[in-house]
Amino acid sequence: MVVTTSWYLALAAALFSMGAVGLLTRRNPLIMIMCVELMLNAVNLTFVSLGSELGDLGGQLSVFFVLVVAASEVVVGLAVIVAIMRRRQGATVDDLSVLAG
Amino acid sequence: MDAAVFLISAAIVLAGAGGVLVARNPVHAALFLVQTLFGVAVLFVLQDATFLAAVQVIVYAGAVVILFLFVIMLLGVDRAEDLGVEPIVGQRPVAAAVGASLLGMLLIALLVSVDGPTGAHGANAPLGDAADNTRRLGEALFTDHVFAVELTAILLTVAVIGAVVLARRVRGPLAPLPIVVVASVADDGAQGDDGPPDVTEATGGDDEGEGA
Structure with missing residues (x-):
């Protein structure tokens, strides 16, 4: 059996969908950020697969920048969660409806 | 294997x-x-x-x-x-439906393209083998994409500063804090003349990264 790029893309699609489902169902903000990480990883896998399919380094370069953005997103997101949790212990995202119109 | x-x-x-x-x-x-x-x-x-x-x-x-x-x-x-x-009625079935349809759409797109993904092969940044992968990546990053790399540096700096400001423990009443912080940051920006532009440049860095 030869592993083609389509296999990787199918796996990335499954990973992305699972991350999306997690983001929609879980209420703990920490786990929601983890689900975002899952989706970002699925996209990274797509970038690398297509990069190696087309023989272009650009896919891997994009993944490098996605990694940086993901890291800073986690840093800021976790800081926001820490700030919220200090005020309200055990808050879930459903409790944070202050900004709802 | x-x-x-x-x-x-x-x-x-x-x-x-x-x-x-x-x-x-x-x-x-x-x-x-x-x-x-x-x-x-x-x-x-x-x-x-x-x-x-x-x-x-x-x-x-x-x-x-x-x-x-x-x-x-x-x-x-x-x-x-x-x-x-289940905090919101019907949240999980709807989420499952969204996920299933997302997966279905992506897989259908894959199946429809019979020969798998196609496209023009890269000409300006050829992919080496595993042995010189790191060298090629470094060369491309620090020659063609050096501006994007510097923008990511700004992005990381902004993220660190933001995390420190957000997670700082505040003594006394909470209400005046955001005004004080925003005012002092704005003052720094006015003096150094590169406060607010950093933020916009950092978001420009994302675009650079995706377009790279």
């Missing part, structure tokens, strides 16, 4: 993702996330992206997940969550 490695790591990746979805304890979810990230790193190695595999393990498993665990321990939210309650 390749197929065996792919199938095993695909199973690891999907099992880890499923674990993140259903884990009741956030610590377990973080550990399942590590499992998924390692599986993805193996898949990177399988595609000769050796540098990214190393970075994946170091940055994600080594830094991001440790940060998650720190926050979990710091906040004391490491107790099991009751997944039995």
Whole structure:
């Protein structure tokens, strides 16, 4: 059996969908950020697969920048969660409806 | 051989993702996330992206997940969550439908393209083999994409400053804090004349990264 790029893309699609489902169902903000990480990883896998399919380094370069953005997103997101949790212990995202119109 | 490695790591990746979805304890979810990230790193190695595999393990498993665990321990939210309650009626069926349709659309797009993904082969940045992957990546990053690299540096600096400001413990009444912080930041920006532009440049860095 030869592993083609389509296999990787199918796996990335499954990973992305699972991350999306997690983001929609879980209420703990920490786990929601983890689900975002899952989706970002699925996209990274797509970038690398297509990069190696087309023989272009650009896919891997994009993944490098996605990694940086993901890291800073986690840093800021976790800081926001820490700030919220200090005020309200055990808050879930459903409790944070202050900004709802 | 390749197929065996792919199938095993695909199973690891999907099992880890499923674990993140259903884990009741956030610590377990973080550990399942590590499992998924390692599986993805193996898949990177399988595609000769050796540098990214190393970075994946170091940055994600080594830094991001440790940060998650720190926050979990710091906040004391490491107790099991009751997944039995459904806060919004119909949330889970709708989420499952959204996920299934997302997966279905992506798989249909894959199946419709009979020959698999097609496109013009890269001409200006040829992909080397695993041995010189890191050298080629470094050369491309620090020659063609050096501006984007510097923008990511600004982005990281902004993220660190933002995290420190957000997570700072405040003594006394909370209300005046945002005004004080915003005012002092605005003052710095007015003096150095590069406060607010940094933010816009950093968001421009994302675009550069995706277009690279």
